[in-house]
Amino acid sequence: MTIHDQLTMLVPVMNEHIFPAGYKELAWRLLEPRIDGQVIAPILVCGDDCDLYCTVIVAEITYKKDTIHWERLDFDVSEHKDMARMQRQFGLQIDWIIGIPPMTFDREEYTHCMLILKNAIDAAPVVRRST
DSSP: OOHHHHHHTEEETTOTTTSOTTHHHHHHHHHSOOSSEEEEEEEEEETTTOSTTSOEEEEEEEEOSSEEEEEEEEEEOOSSOOHHHHHHTOSOOEEEOTTOOOEEEEHHHHHHHHHHHHHHHHHSOOOOOOO
């Protein structure tokens, strides 16, 4: 499978309807604005497996007083990916994606957009994948 194939099959990790319990909460906890600091948050995962064990795209996010910065988008290439490791932010192996510039967001706009996204995902009808 090519990298292009892997990327076209990615889905947002925030949708609890297709992911194991806890993924949505982990994603939102890492993505929600905080006072300050830096996290690595999973944002997209392989739609075939819907877990952290396949292709995972993460965002390196820096929280500042008035702005939120997505410094880089990266592939998590850790051999033993799991929720506990992602929660601890320990033992992650990242392959940085070259050529994607950092993105800076106004804190209020970011918070508002995340709330809209969260509400839209929560309100979306459940669509079951056929096996």
